[in-house]
Amino acid sequence: MSDSVKIKSKLIIDQKYFDYFLIVISVILGLYLNWEILDITLFSFIIWQIIRPLSRKNLNVNAFFLLFLALILLFLKKGQWAEDVSFLAFCSLITVVIMAAIQTFSKGELSDK
Amino acid sequence: MKLQFWTKTKKLKYLGKYFLVLLLFALMFVYTGNMNFVSFEQQQLIDITFAQEKITSKIFESQTGQNNLELNNILLAKKDQCGRLFFGLRRVSVKESDSQIYSTKVLLQNDFNQTQELGTFKVREDGFVENYQINFCANFDSRDLLFVADQEKIDSNFQVSALEFYPLSVSRRDFTNLKATVEGNTDFNNIIFESGVNLESATSSLRFTRKVQSVGQIIIPDSDRISYVDLKLNFIGSGGVGNYFLDLKEVNENDGKFLLSPEHVAYFNFNKDSANKRLKISDDVYRIPLAANVQKGKKYFVGINNESVNFNPLNTLKIFYGADNKSGDIVSSFIGEKSTQKAGSLFIKVYGANYLFSDTSEILTGAKILDNGDGTGQYFYSQKGRFSDYLDLEKRSSTGDHSLDVYFDNVQSGISAKDTGDNFFTYKINTLYPIKQIHLSATQINRFYAGSLMQFSFDGKIWQDVKADAVNLSDDGNKRLAKSVDVSGNPKTVYVKFSSDKRISSSQLQLFGIKNFEVSAILNLK
Structure with missing residues (x-):
């Protein structure tokens, strides 16, 4: 048990900087291809979600924070910003649903076995 | 044994993630594969062609930030030779244009440091050509002209176009008795439609999200001729491969719904490269020619369509609009017959032509x-x-x-x-x-x-x-x-x-x- 924890933590420590590097690469790729900030943010978020998935709880908090931020921006009459932030909130919510579906599927798979 | 198996599975899982990430990076390149990848040499060739085009169309341009332009061997004026010189002056800002009037001095000169001032002419930094003529008799043999702007501005330059010299076989004394020259100096600088949205307030944007989409606005022209349209645009990525069309179409109203006529009244096509070289007049503002005869008071749709562009949401075009509480206009996006509306107006100026x-x-x-x-x-x-x-x-x-x-x-x-x-x-x-x-x-x-x-x-x-x-x-x-x-x-x-x-x-x-x-x-x- 203790061996597996050691190996796991070693793997994570080794990967940490490589993962950050990949995020930097995704941002550079977006900038090179002259994408919009929103597209770069979304792409980097997807990459991050693949390599270090946020927990459902964190994603929920993130989605609600973005929704709240969109409301504030709407109140401040920053229409374009509000639109962009609500789009990110929408993407977060979609991710929450996908994660929930994966979790349900995995549980179902286990129970089937 | 169990531990080894765990480690292998775990490694595979980690590796799988990275493969997925790499696959995504590769997919992004494939997906943005309709990018117009241009090598350095190809870009140089495009730039040379554009420069050549300017020379053949007799457009001479000062370097950005420089206040003078020397044109050598441009005319042949002998001493006491009288003639008429015609030219167009245009001033363009790379960034935001101001409303200031700039003076430009025109001088005749030769290789022996002799100069003769021919006149001073005013030009606004609005991207429009001002046409001028000078009647003069040369004080010395000359082939060269020098244009000097009265002040330098780091982010702007001026252009001299349609330069023509007509020598006359009359003496200095008879020269003043000649009939005044008539020149068809059409004024394209009259705005016949303008939304209530200015450059600063046009902060919201609509981007193409589908194939064969038109984004624009309904206008009611106050004149029977259209010459140019100013729009605030921003190309995303490569802008997409193919040409965008600025369209002018008739609008039919049916049960409160607007329907676009399938026929174009006029159009002008452009892509990112040609727009940035030929149409850009200041930061994000493009002046696009749209030549049409229209009916005063009738509704027309002015918009951009992407039907000739390989659609890609990452290489596309954004059109800017803003809240326009005064006119209550709407910005429309058409996909086939279906349309969606947004309250507000494009940043749009439509110019006429006064003959x-x-x-x-x-x-x-x-x-x-x-x-x-x-x-x-x-x-x-x-x-x-x-x-x-x-x-x-x-x-x-x-x-x-x-x-x-x-x-x-x-x-x-x-x-x-x-x-x-x-x-x-x-x-x-x-x-x-x-x-x-x-x-x-x-x-x-x-x-x-x-x-x-x-x-x-x-x-x-x-x-x-x-x-x-x-x-x-x-x-x-x-x-x-x-x-x-x-x-x-x-x-x-x-x-x-x-x-x-x-x-x-x-x-x-x-x-x-x-x-x-x-x-x-x-x-x-x-």
Whole structure:
């Protein structure tokens, strides 16, 4: 048990900087291809979600924070910003649903076995 | 054993993640595969072609931030030689233009440090060409001109275009008695529609999200001619491969819903590269030519469509709009017949064209009527390969609508028309003084187009063909129609009509057209 924890933590420590590097690469790729900030943010978020998935709880908090931020921006009459932030909130919510579906599927798979 | 298996599975899982990430990176390249990847050499070639285009169209440009422009070997003026110099001045800002008026001094100079000031001319930094003329007699032999702006501005430059020198065989004393030159100096700087959204407040944007989409706004023009449209645009990524079209379409209203007519009234195509080189007038603001005759007070849709662009959401175009509480306008996005509306207005300015009128006749854009000083005069008019060539048309065959039966073809830089029925277009040339001799010439668009028939008339009723034996080839290998005529009866107007030549077998394209239409005439000024 203790061996597996050691190996796991070693793997994570080794990967940490490589993962950050990949995020930097995704941002550079977006900038090179002259994408919009929103597209770069979304792409980097997807990459991050693949390599270090946020927990459902964190994603929920993130989605609600973005929704709240969109409301504030709407109140401040920053229409374009509000639109962009609500789009990110929408993407977060979609991710929450996908994660929930994966979790349900995995549980179902286990129970089937 | 169990531990080894765990480690292997875990490693595979981690590796799988990275494969997925790498796959995503690769997919992004494939997905954005319609990017117009241009090598450094190719880009250089494009830039050289563009520079060459400017030279052939006689556009001379100062370096950005520099306040002078020297043109060597541009004219041949001997000592005491009198003549007229025509030129257009334009000032453009790379960033945001200001409303300040700049003065530009014009000097004649030679290699021996002799200079003669010819005049000072004003130009606004609004991207429009101001046309000027100078009458002068040279104090020394000279071939060079120097243009000096009164102040340097780091992010702007000025252009000199349509530079022409007409030497005259008159002495300094007689020079002042000459009749004033008439020049068709059409004013394209009158705004006929403007939304209540200014550059600063146009912060929201609509981007193309689907194939074959049109984004634009309904306008009601306050004039019967449209010449330019200003829009605030931003290309995302490479902008996409293919051409965007700025469209002008008629709008029909049905049960409160707007329907766009399938026919274009006019269009202009552009891509990121051509727009940035030819149409950009300041940061994010593009001035796009749109030559059309419209009906005052009627509703038209002005918008951009992406039907000729390989759609890709990461390489696309954004059109800016803002809240416009005053007019209550809406910005519309059409996908087929379905439309979605957003409250607000585009940042949009639509310009008309005001012709110089003499009596009841219009003087065509850039046409010149000059006094030679010996009782004769000269008339010159030539097509410029610009949208104004279309606005100069007097008449098009009327099919009852304003669809593209005859249109300005910005691909061919000429006037094109559908080769259907009795389709034609006419120029009315008003020379102000009686014509003694006239020379007419025009080039057919290309060999894929139907042959064009040129006819002329001095009364608009009896037409004479430009005979086949006068057909020869132009520099670019296309057929050139030309004829010189000795004129009797002192007419002051000549009509020139172009239609499809039915004697020539049908073409690959159901189109006919002409470019480089030129008229020169000797006039009787006595």
